[in-house]
Amino acid sequence: MELGLVGLGKMGGNMRERIRRGGHTVIGYDRNPDVADVGSLKELVDSLSAPRVVWVMVPAGAATQSTIDELGDLLAPGDLVVDGGNSRWTDDEKHAEELKAKGIGFVDCGVSGGVWGLENGYALMYGGSAQDVAKVQPVFDALKPEGEFGSVHAGKVGAGHFAKMVHNGIEYAMMQSFAEGWELLEAADSVTDVREVFRSWQEGTVIRSWLLDLAVKALDSDEHLDALRGYAADSGEGRWTVEAAIDNAVPLPAITASLFARFSSRQEDSPQMKMIAALRNQFGGHAVTAADKAGEKGADSPGADVTPPTGG
Numbered sequence: 001m002e003l004g005l006v007g008l009g010k011m012g013g014n015m016r017e018r019i020r021r022g023g024h025t026v027i028g029y030d031r032n033p034d035v036a037d038v039g040s041l042k043e044l045v046d047s048l049s050a051p052r053v054v055w056v057m058v059p060a061g062a063a064t065q066s067t068i069d070e071l072g073d074l075l076a077p078g079d080l081v082v083d084g085g086n087s088r089w090t091d092d093e094k095h096a097e098e099l100k101a102k103g104i105g106f107v108d109c110g111v112s113g114g115v116w117g118l119e120n121g122y123a124l125m126y127g128g129s130a131q132d133v134a135k136v137q138p139v140f141d142a143l144k145p146e147g148e149f150g151s152v153h154a155g156k157v158g159a160g161h162f163a164k165m166v167h168n169g170i171e172y173a174m175m176q177s178f179a180e181g182w183e184l185l186e187a188a189d190s191v192t193d194v195r196e197v198f199r200s201w202q203e204g205t206v207i208r209s210w211l212l213d214l215a216v217k218a219l220d221s222d223e224h225l226d227a228l229r230g231y232a233a234d235s236g237e238g239r240w241t242v243e244a245a246i247d248n249a250v251p252l253p254a255i256t257a258s259l260f261a262r263f264s265s266r267q268e269d270s271p272q273m274k275m276i277a278a279l280r281n282q283f284g285g286h287a288v289t290a291a292d293k294a295g296e297k298g299a300d301s302p303g304a305d306v307t308p309p310t311g312g
Helices: 010-021 041-047 062-074 089-100 114-120 130-143 159-187 194-200 210-221 237-247 253-264 271-284
Strands: 002-006 025-029 053-056 080-083 105-112 123-127 151-155
Touching: 002 010, 002 041, 010 025, 010 114, 010 130, 025 041, 041 062, 053 062, 053 130, 062 080, 062 089, 080 089, 080 130, 089 105, 089 159, 105 114, 105 130, 105 159, 114 271, 123 130, 123 159, 130 151, 151 159, 159 194, 159 210, 159 237, 159 253, 159 271, 194 210, 210 271, 237 253, 253 271
Parallel strands: 002 025, 002 053, 053 080, 080 105, 123 151
Antiparallel strands: 105 123
C-alpha cells in the first residue's frame, strides 16, 4: 500500500525504512529537507493515490495539532490520518471529531521500540474503528515484530495512546527498580563487581528482561557510569499516567514514586538517575548529560524545557 509519513526523526526515519522493507511505498515529509522525499505537506498529499493514509510522527501537542489541522484542509473524505506520536489520549478524541466533520478517518497508535525498532520491530497499540484500522493494517503488520504478538487493536479512539501511556508508566517504575538496586550494590563494601552481578541476572532469574540487558550494555560501556550526570528528563507520559490514575481512583504508588524520583534528579547529582539516563539512551537514543557538563543547561539539563514526547 501507499503511505504518507510526516516526521522523519529518530523513530520516524527508521519506521519509513522498515515499512519499505515490508514492500510498501512510503512518501516521507520532514522540515529537514535532507531526509524528506517531498518539500511540503501539500506535495506529500498530492503524491498519494486516493483513498490516502497519512501517518503523523511529530512531537505531541502544538506540533501534532498544527499538522493535523493542515492535513484536514488538504485531505478528502475517505482519507485517513494516523497519529503515531505520543499524544495524550484526550487530544485523540478532539482530533477524531475535527477530522470526522470533514469525512476523514482517524486512528491513534502508540509506538514502542525506540532506536532498535528498525531491526526488532515496533510494538503497536492502536485505537479507532475497525473500518479505519483495516485501512492501515498492512502498515501495522510491516512495523510489528515477527511472531504472534507485538500489536493490538486496543479499543476506540484514544485507546492506543492510553495503552502506550500506561506502558511508559510501567517502564518508569521498572527502570527505577534497576537503578535503586544498582546504587545499593555500588554502595556495599562487600560487593566488588556490580557489573557482573547484573550480568549474572540475565539468565535464570525472574527479573531477566530487555531492560536488564540494556543495563548491562550500559555498564559495559561505562562500568560505574562516571561519564554521566545523574539527571533524567520525563517525557510527559509519566505525569499523564499519574493524572489518569487520580481521575480513575487507581493507586499507582510505584509508578508515582518513579516519576517523583525523576524530579529529584534535578536537585542533585543522583547515582540512580545515572542508570535511568543510561537506560533511556540505550533503548531510545535519548540525550544524556555528560558529567563534566553539569553546569550547562542543554536539552536534557535542569532548567531546560521538557520536550513534548514523540515515539519511544
